[in-house]
Amino acid sequence: MTAVWVTIGTLALGTAALKLAGPLALGGRSLSAKAHNVVELLASALLAALVVVETFGTGHSLVLDARVLGVAFAAVALTRRAPMIVVVVGAAAVTAIARLLS
Amino acid sequence: MFAISISFGVLARPLMGPVAPIAMSILVFSGSAQFGALAVLIAGGSAAAAIAAGLLLNARYLAMGLALAPSLRGRAPSRAAFAMTTVDASWASAAIGGGRFDPWYMVGVSIPQYAGWVLGTVVGVFVGPALGHPDSLGLDALFPAFFLALLFEEARGRRRLVAAGGGAGIALVLTPILPAGLPILAAAVGALAASRVRP
Numbered sequence: 001m002t003a004v005w006v007t008i009g010t011l012a013l014g015t016a017a018l019k020l021a022g023p024l025a026l027g028g029r030s031l032s033a034k035a036h037n038v039v040e041l042l043a044s045a046l047l048a049a050l051v052v053v054e055t056f057g058t059g060h061s062l063v064l065d066a067r068v069l070g071v072a073f074a075a076v077a078l079t080r081r082a083p084m085i086v087v088v089v090g091a092a093a094v095t096a097i098a099r100l101l102s
Numbered sequence: 103m104f105a106i107s108i109s110f111g112v113l114a115r116p117l118m119g120p121v122a123p124i125a126m127s128i129l130v131f132s133g134s135a136q137f138g139a140l141a142v143l144i145a146g147g148s149a150a151a152a153i154a155a156g157l158l159l160n161a162r163y164l165a166m167g168l169a170l171a172p173s174l175r176g177r178a179p180s181r182a183a184f185a186m187t188t189v190d191a192s193w194a195s196a197a198i199g200g201g202r203f204d205p206w207y208m209v210g211v212s213i214p215q216y217a218g219w220v221l222g223t224v225v226g227v228f229v230g231p232a233l234g235h236p237d238s239l240g241l242d243a244l245f246p247a248f249f250l251a252l253l254f255e256e257a258r259g260r261r262r263l264v265a266a267g268g269g270a271g272i273a274l275v276l277t278p279i280l281p282a283g284l285p286i287l288a289a290a291v292g293a294l295a296a297s298r299v300r301p
Binding site: 001002003004005006007008009010011012014015016018019020021022023024031034036037038039040041042043044045046047048049050051052053054055056057059060061062066067070071073074075078084085087088089090091092093094095096097098099100 | 103105106109117118119122125126129130131132134135136137138139141143145146148149152153155156157158159160161162163164165166167168169170171174178181182184185186188237238239240241242243244245246247248249250251252253254256257261262263265266267268269270272273274277278279282285286288289290291292293294296297
């Protein structure tokens with residue numbers, strides 16, 4: 001439980017620092033082009049990593065299970081511009097139904 | 103947004119109990135960082151790995167804050183108060199062209215989002231236990247579906263797609279080898295590599 005509260009506290013302070021750094025500490029200055037490039041790309045790299053680990057990962061192994069069908073549904077729903085609620089609830093429903101049938 | 107925060111409450115409750123998820127939504131107020139850190143902790147990752155994943159996901163706030171800075175007037179406490187209300191949707195919708203932002207518009211969009219985010223977490227924390235076992239409802243698939251939805255918005259353009267592909271590949275290769283959470287952090291190398299790709 002300590003790990004949970006340490007995570008919450010540090011993440012809260014760190015996120016605030018990231019939001020405040022520009023307007024308070026770095027007023028007028030800007031990141032170097034190089035740093036800006038990396039910062040802009042971090043979210044894409046980490047989100048993609050989270051997608052694959054949460055779809056295929058179980059502990060230290062990679063498995064194909066019902067989650068794959070749920071994520072496939074989410075991918076199709078996103079390309080059809082479905083709202084977020086349809087994407088995530090649909091993914092859960094497809095996964096639950098696949099587990100029920102298997 | 104409301105449905106996402108309910109999901110967060112439901113998914114966080116088994117690991118965090120009822121109070122911590124609500125505190126997290128009040129204090130952190132960031133979907134990607136909260137889900138990212140939670141995913142790392144549930145997988146058995148350390149607090150350090152969860153924090154690092156959350157902060158790397160939120161690194162974009164540094165760039166957003168720098169863009170916002172010239173539009174904020176007044177003394178430091180007032181600039182800080184406006185800057186703290188930055189979230190993706192409100193920041194984007196407050197852009198008025200020419201690199202300028204309407205800070206009051208941003209606050210106006212952020213406040214209802216904040217209320218919905220915290221309230222949804224409260225609802226999720228209390229309805230969660232009544233739903234039964236999370237896996238039988240497919241709730242574990244909420245994580246990748248939510249990250250995929252964020253990625254779909256985020257990964258526009260060649261370099262971001264390269265960063266996403268690199269990050270996914272790195273995480274897959276390292277999952278059997280490294281402790282939980284670290285493959286996610288290692289994926290940041292994908293961003294470094296992609297930053298050398300021509301736009």
